[in-house]
Amino acid sequence: AQTVTQSQPEMSVQEAETVTLSCTYDTSENNYYLFWYKQPPSRQMILVIRQEAYKQQNATENRFSVNFQKAAKSFSLKISDSQLGDTAMYFCAFMKLNAGNNRKLIWGLGTSLAVNP
Amino acid sequence: GAGVSQSPSNKVTEKGKDVELRCDPISGHTALYWYRQSLGQGLEFLIYFQGNSAPDKSGLPSDRFSAERTGGSVSTLTIQRTQQEDSAVYLCASSLQRGWDSPLHFGNGTRLTVT
Numbered sequence: 001a002q003t004v005t006q007s008q009p010e011m012s013v014q015e016a017e018t019v020t021l022s023c024t025y026d027t028s029e030n031n032y033y034l035f036w037y038k039q040p041p042s043r044q045m046i047l048v049i050r051q052e053a054y055k056q057q058n059a060t061e062n063r064f065s066v067n068f069q070k071a072a073k074s075f076s077l078k079i080s081d082s083q084l085g086d087t088a089m090y091f092c093a094f095m096k097l098n099a100g101n102n103r104k105l106i107w108g109l110g111t112s113l114a115v116n117p
Numbered sequence: 118g119a120g121v122s123q124s125p126s127n128k129v130t131e132k133g134k135d136v137e138l139r140c141d142p143i144s145g146h147t148a149l150y151w152y153r154q155s156l157g158q159g160l161e162f163l164i165y166f167q168g169n170s171a172p173d174k175s176g177l178p179s180d181r182f183s184a185e186r187t188g189g190s191v192s193t194l195t196i197q198r199t200q201q202e203d204s205a206v207y208l209c210a211s212s213l214q215r216g217w218d219s220p221l222h223f224g225n226g227t228r229l230t231v232t
Contacts, residue, residue: 103212104162
């Protein structure tokens with residue numbers, strides 16, 4: 001069975017600074033996706049960034065980038081130039097590729113990020 | 118609407134009552150998922166619909182939980198004889214079926230409180 005671990009329940013960062021959120025996972029699968037989702041107080045899960053396991057290049061989306069270390073099963077999220085709107089819960093999630101096209105996600109417990117002015 | 122719509126937004130019910138939670142996915146999205154988000158337990162997968170059928174219902178915690186989907190669109194999650202441990206946010210998500218690049222789109226969830 002797959003597990004996802006986020007070891008930082010809470011973090012804070014000053015506006016305009018950089019912060020890194022940690023995520024490790026355990027799987028015996030070789031083909032999978034990893035995701036970071038953001039959940040603001042509205043409760044809606046918003047996709048921040050995703051990484052296909054077969055790609056060696058780290059994914060980047062504007063101020064968000066990941067450090068994907070497949071052998072170490074590590075998938076950290078770096079937020080550069082933090083903005084007040086980045087304040088939210090951040091969840092790391094794992095999805096294995098399967099014949100049924102089932103996008104079932106296995107989730108970490110989340111990291112609450114506060115961006116301070 | 119353009120997004121996944123869930124209703125009600127909040128529901129308070131007495132222990133032992135039945136509740137129905139509704140999810141209206143994005144038009145054209147054939148895949149639909151229900152997740153439960155409990156305090157201290159994170160998000161748990163409940164069920165996956167492909168069209169009107171549910172090839173994966175492995176996450177339903179007990180036989181008090183059931184879900185259906187009609188017309189390949191709206192889905193209803195029903196919890197019978199609610200218990201206090203059922204209190205949680207229930208999230209629905211939908212996606213296109215083709216290709217692994219199609220992302221999941223989530224609704225705002227229903228917060229269920231069982232008193």
